[in-house]
Amino acid sequence: MLETSARLLRMLSLLQARRDWTGPQLAQRLDVSERTVRNDVERLRTIGYPIDATRGAAGGYRLGVGGQLPPLLLDDDEAVAIVLGLRAATGLDGVEETSLRALTKLEQVLPHRLRRRVAALNAYAVTVPTDDPYPVVDAELLSTIAACCRDTERLRFDYESHPGHGSRRDVEPHRLINWGRRWYLLAWDLDRQDWRTFRIDRITPRVPTGPRFVPRPPPEDVGAYVSARASAAAWRYHTTVVVHAPAPVIAERIPPAAGTVEARDERTCLFRTGADSLDTIAVHLSLLDVGFEVTEPPELVDKVRELAHRYAQAVAPSASHPDDRVS
Numbered sequence: 174m175l176e177t178s179a180r181l182l183r184m185l186s187l188l189q190a191r192r193d194w195t196g197p198q199l200a201q202r203l204d205v206s207e208r209t210v211r212n213d214v215e216r217l218r219t220i221g222y223p224i225d226a227t228r229g230a231a232g233g234y235r236l237g238v239g240g241q242l243p244p245l246l247l248d249d250d251e252a253v254a255i256v257l258g259l260r261a262a263t264g265l266d267g268v269e270e271t272s273l274r275a276l277t278k279l280e281q282v283l284p285h286r287l288r289r290r291v292a293a294l295n296a297y298a299v300t301v302p303t304d305d306p307y308p309v310v311d312a313e314l315l316s317t318i319a320a321c322c323r324d325t326e327r328l329r330f331d332y333e334s335h336p337g338h339g340s341r342r343d344v345e346p347h348r349l350i351n352w353g354r355r356w357y358l359l360a361w362d363l364d365r366q367d368w369r370t371f372r373i374d375r376i377t378p379r380v381p382t383g384p385r386f387v388p389r390p391p392p393e394d395v396g397a398y399v400s401a402r403a404s405a406a407a408w409r410y411h412t413t414v415v416v417h418a419p420a421p422v423i424a425e426r427i428p429p430a431a432g433t434v435e436a437r438d439e440r441t442c443l444f445r446t447g448a449d450s451l452d453t454i455a456v457h458l459s460l461l462d463v464g465f466e467v468t469e470p471p472e473l474v475d476k477v478r479e480l481a482h483r484y485a486q487a488v489a490p491s492a493s494h495p496d497d498r499v500s
Contacts, residue, residue, distance in 0.1 A: 177213075177216075181213055181216060184199060184217065185217060188224065188234065188235070189236060192235060193234070193235050194234050195232070195234075196211070196233065198233075199234065222236065224236055224237065249286075249287055249290075252279070253287060253291055256276065256280065256291050259273075260272075309374065310356050314373060315373065317378060318373070319349055321382055322346045322347060324385070325386050325388055326383060327346075327363075327382065327385075328360065328378065328382055329342070329343050329382070329383055330378045331377040332377075333375045342364070342369075343362075345361040346359075347391050355372065356373040356374070357372055357373065359392075359398070359399055361389055368392060368398070370399050409449045410448060410451060410454060410470060410473065411447040411470070412473050413445045414466060414468075415465060415466040416442050416464075417464040417466075418441070418461070419436070419439060420434050420436035423444060426462065427460060431446055431457045432445050432446030432447065444461065446458075455480055458477070
């Protein structure tokens with residue numbers, strides 16, 4: 174039989190691993206009597222663990238929600254994941270100091286074997302710098318917007334668009350989307366009568382929030398919808414090409430962030446894409462793996478013509494390669 178302290182830790186681990194346990198189940202797993210189980214439950218309650226109990230044939234025990242956070246039991250992988258997550262918590266304004274305090278407390282109690290794992294990851298993991306630093310997002314602002322989504326309350330805010338133009342928006346907030354280390358709001362814009370995406374770091378909310386609203390059916394794939402439009406908002410070059418293949422076929426080949434596909438007829442579709450460089454657009458077009466027509470912008474037409482000439486020269490027929498001869 175386990176000693177009392179070890180048994181309490183084992184019981185707590187069981188309660189955290191599964192939602193509901195009956196008394197006999199816990200007694201069997203701990204190799205004790207049901208009376209000991211009841212006594213141990215009371216001991217855990219006295220040190221802050223909110224354990225709910227129900228009577229009857231279907232009764233049992235469940236780890237509930239308490240007024241304060243009691244100690245947690247973490248396995249090795251969970252502890253390492255939390256340490257790494259806290260170290261990476263640099264994209265939210267207002268939580269850096271809190272993250273550092275939590276990280277310090279956790280690292281102080283890590284066993285030696287876990288400290289070595291974390292130290293190795295920190296020493297040999299390299300972060301590649303970027304010329305486009307991720308914006309800092311205010312944690313309180315995220316919480317405010319999330320509450321409006323939850324309570325279906327209209328949100329009013331001042332917004333600075335990508336070119337630097339300001340506007341006042343009145344929206345019905347639907348979802349917060351975390352893409353990479355940027356945060357976006359998907360909302361129904363009441364003035365434009367359409368779905369819009371907004372970067373959270375460009376939002377300055379106005380208080381109080383607006384009245385309640387009845388939620389509208391959102392786009393079918395919220396993540397894909399936001400990623401496609403968030404990319405397009407920052408593109409330097411835009412183009413729409415005619416693709417000689419059905420829309421469903423092309424949609425399967427193109428990631429959402431690369432652009433959108435719209436059916437033109439049963440055999441062709443329109444592919445709207447863009448990027449900060451013409452070379453990137455050329456890569457997107459190569460992913461189509463079918464014929465296409467490019468008519469705009471003129472810079473892209475010239476780039477495609479240049480690449481076509483370069484590729485044609487790369488595979489010019491040669492007497493030394495019989496397979497290249499044209500029959």
